[in-house]
Amino acid sequence: KQEVTQIPAALSVPEGENLVLNCSFTDSAIYNLQWFRQDPGKGLTSLLLIQSSQREQTSGRLNASLDKSSGRSTLYIAASQPGDSATYLCAKWGTDKLIFGTGTRLQVFP
Amino acid sequence: GAGVSQTPSNKVTEKGKYVELRCDPISGHTALYWYRQSLGQGPEFLIYFQGTGAADDSGLPNDRFFAVRPEGSVSTLKIQRTERGDSAVYLCASSVSSGSGSYNEQFFGPGTRLTVL
Numbered sequence: 674k675q676e677v678t679q680i681p682a683a684l685s686v687p688e689g690e691n692l693v694l695n696c697s698f699t700d701s702a703i704y705n706l707q708w709f710r711q712d713p714g715k716g717l718t719s720l721l722l723i724q725s726s727q728r729e730q731t732s733g734r735l736n737a738s739l740d741k742s743s744g745r746s747t748l749y750i751a752a753s754q755p756g757d758s759a760t761y762l763c764a765k766w767g768t769d770k771l772i773f774g775t776g777t778r779l780q781v782f783p
Numbered sequence: 784g785a786g787v788s789q790t791p792s793n794k795v796t797e798k799g800k801y802v803e804l805r806c807d808p809i810s811g812h813t814a815l816y817w818y819r820q821s822l823g824q825g826p827e828f829l830i831y832f833q834g835t836g837a838a839d840d841s842g843l844p845n846d847r848f849f850a851v852r853p854e855g856s857v858s859t860l861k862i863q864r865t866e867r868g869d870s871a872v873y874l875c876a877s878s879v880s881s882g883s884g885s886y887n888e889q890f891f892g893p894g895t896r897l898t899v900l
Contacts, residue, residue, distance in 0.1 A: 705886040717891040762825050766886040769839050773825030
């Protein structure tokens with residue numbers, strides 16, 4: 674059972690574009706939603722954490738929103754740069770563990 | 784301060800061998816988590832400790848997998864009779880505490896890449 678789904682699986686864009694990464698989850702009883710970045714061969718770096726009572730969080734060029742009624746979260750990346758190339762993972766907090774999506778592999782080319 | 788560390792960073796072993804993977808959490812973090820990430824997939828939960836005890840081990844795939852945290856700090860994930868399907872990156876994370884319904888941010892280590900030949 675896939676509880677967390679991410680679309681698209683892969684994305685390749687030119688530098689400067691604004692991007693939208695999607696995350697959907699089957700269980701609306703969500704406590705928290707977190708977005709991570711993973712570089713090849715590395716661990717996870719937390720980007721944004723949205724508490725269940727919140728609707729969005731912003732950090733620099735990143736903005737994440739949470740719509741519990743529709744079971745969706747969206748990560749916006751403004752003015753993408755080659756250094757943004759990585760895999761982006763969303764995860765929901767499932768009572769006592771994080772449940773991850775399969776990720777979106779992003780490549781930003783100059 | 785120091786983050787979560789994991790050793791070794793890479794481990795290559797032969798089918799049927801025993802391996803141990805170590806995780807050093809952030810000092811003072813009482814909750815510790817193990818996840819496994821297969822190629823092209825997101826991390827999947829294995830087990831979590833609150834202090835010394837395993838509070839939830841529902842993600843361990845079978846009885847060849849075992850984890851301990853005897854002093855409530857360092858944890859060791861142990862895999863017996865390794866199989867090729869065990870090849871993955873094993874990630875460890877820690878947080879200040881954990882509890883049903885409440886979330887404290889988890890901080891992840893760099894992972895151990897296990898390859899079973």
